[in-house]
Amino acid sequence: MKKIVIVGGGAGGLELATKLGNKLGRKNKAHITLVDKNRTHLWKPLLHEVAAGSLDDGIDAVSYRAHATNHHFSFKLGAMKKLNRINKVISLDALFDEDGTMILPESEVEYDILVMALGSVSNDFNTKGVREHCIFLDSPQQAKIFHHRMLNKYLQLGVHETKSVNVAIIGAGATGVELSAELYNSLKQVSSYGFEHINSADLHVSLVEAGDSILPALPKRISASAHKELLKLGVDIRTKTMVVEANEQGLLTQSGELIKADLMVWAAGIKAPDYLKELAGLETNRINQLMVRGTLQTTLDKDIYAIGDCASCPLPGGGFVPPRAQSAHQMASLVGKNIMASLNDKPLTEYKYTDYGSLVSLSDYSTVGSLMGNLMKGSMMIEGRIARIVYISLYRMHQVALHGYIRTGLMTIVERINRVLRPRLKLH
Ligand SMILES: Cc1cc2nc3c(=O)[nH]c(=O)nc-3n(C[C@H](O)[C@H](O)[C@H](O)COP(=O)(O)OP(=O)(O)OC[C@H]3O[C@@H](n4cnc5c(N)ncnc54)[C@H](O)[C@@H]3O)c2cc1C
Known part of the structure; x- marks a missing residue:
């Protein structure tokens, strides 16, 4: 065999x-x-x-x-x-x-x-200090390290003269943009679980991008729409900013500026x-x-x-x-x-990539993206609830490929029940 x-x-x-x-x-x-x-x-x-x-x-x-x-x-x-x-x-x-x-x-x-x-894995392009001071989102273990550190920072707020939590995210591709929005959503949730003293002014997220705009790989309209949403949340968007070093205090840019940060996530490219x-x-x-x-x-x-x-x-x-x-x-x-x-000794088929578009989830606040299809010429921009449904359906397709339709349906129901039974945020 x-x-x-x-x-x-x-x-x-x-x-x-x-x-x-x-x-x-x-x-x-x-x-x-x-x-x-x-x-x-x-x-x-x-x-x-x-x-x-x-x-x-x-x-x-x-x-x-x-x-x-x-x-x-x-x-x-x-x-x-x-x-x-x-x-x-x-x-x-x-x-x-x-x-x-x-x-x-x-x-x-x-x-x-x-x-x-x-x-x-994340590509740090051998930038000085990144490996030692930044977290990469390559695995659940690394994502959990970030989460624990973030919760600890919230615990320290108001104590030890810690007045705000400063997070810097390097790379404004889908990962960086989605994480920025998700952090504001989690802050909203955290304040309803015994951290009443915390509000959005206590979180400062800097999204640092070397290119001219956020989501550089996506059409301009989508990037502009996501930019607007992030500004509304309070994200400090720094485009055309090249990071040359990460250290204990934060990020050093090519122009010599120090972007202060308690937590840094490197999401600028892969290898x-x-x-x-x-x-x-x-x-x-x-x-x-x-x-x-x-x-x-x-x-x-x-x-x-x-x-x-x-x-x-x-x-x-x-x-x-x-x-x-x-x-x-x-x-x-x-x-x-x-x-x-x-x-079966039959000829092999060549791969043809089909681009179904790209969607970026800005947590509970919005979803933006473009859809490509046979019915329309080129791409169509979608936003809001429809975009959210299409975004979630990407994960559902993966679940269907693994578990089939019935089990995926049951899992979706369990997810909904869990939303009622469990806290909206992982607190440990
Ligand atoms: C935060 C984030 C958000 C993203 N959002 C989107 C999105 O919205 N839409 C989208 O299309 N793409 C998105 N991506 C990209 C997408 O996740 C990847 O393109 C996709 O997972 C690649 O699939 P893969 O099977 O090649 O690798 P992976 O899904 O990364 O799986 C690789 C597997 O290999 C295992 N492995 C690695 N090294 C070894 C080893 N030496 N020995 C044994 N096992 C090993 C790992 O444990 C892992 O299970 C996102 C990525 C990140 C990090």
Whole structure:
């Protein structure tokens, strides 16, 4: 039986493992193994909500082991570190518990077909002090660190001469913009849970962007609309501001200004994990993404596919497929088809990226974005409630791919019940 190994159970990898498990694993046509360095999956676009405390990852996270059992694939916990293309084997790091005791030694997993779906990490462009002083929103663990520090800052307000909480977010892409709005929403909630002395004047969020405008990758109208909403909330938007250093006091800009901050989040660009650069001689680009052909097989090895943020897939008109959840979702779908075709000696299909538009959620305040479709020429701007519904439907599509329609429906009902039963904000 062919061994299919998928490394990374994120937006793309977990959907693919589920699909192949249901189609091939269930009928014993192939053995599918998903490898992830974490025990649970949380859809990455929810991380800013975990950081702000409006989402409890303990409730939304999917256990890989339980999901694998329900969908006929195996799960292996571990971080991939090496690849041997000649022997067709990947190596996983040893596993350690919190106090450094080794749980499992290094191990190996054999494959016939390998899918790399490792996602991306924040790119600090080697800016001085960023690694030491800024938080990256790359994982639920990091988002929770930010959340705890934020709650501690609220506890200190009025004590030790702490008069306000200053947060600086570097990078005004979707993550930075969404987090800024979410922080004001969480402040509103926090004051209703025993922090009555706190009000919006106590939070100061600086959103720092090197480009001319916020949301530089989105159409001007959307960026302008989001800009207006953030100003209303009180966000201090600093465009055309290049950060050259982060230190204990805050951010140092190219013009020599110090933007004071107690907490700093770096959300200015992504790269694929550094170790991909030297992974068994596979071809990579300048941000370590694996170069793929139209079929999503890597350029130098047809038995290795790459999907999602760690793949560099050229677009026919120039440029590359953007690192987004919708790309990971579409790529997972195509690679699923291609793997099944290859097992049946059928020709493989080329990936065609479909841009369904981009939406940015400004928490409870607004949602803005553009939709692309066949019915309209180009894009259409949407805002408010309709935009919010479309934004949420992106996550629902991911849930449907993992759990099917009935379970997703039930989960949606449970979410609504939880909104009544549980606090609106995670307070621990
Ligand atoms: C705060 C935030 C908001 C976002 N909002 C949006 C949005 O609104 N719309 C949108 O389209 N996109 C959004 N994105 C981008 C989107 O989340 C990513 O494009 C998408 O998750 C990429 O999917 P992926 O499967 O490639 O990787 P991921 O979903 O990141 O999954 C990668 C997986 O690989 C695992 N992994 C990594 N390294 C290893 C290793 N060495 N060994 C084993 N496992 C490993 C990780 O644990 C993870 O489970 C957002 C991103 C962030 C951070």
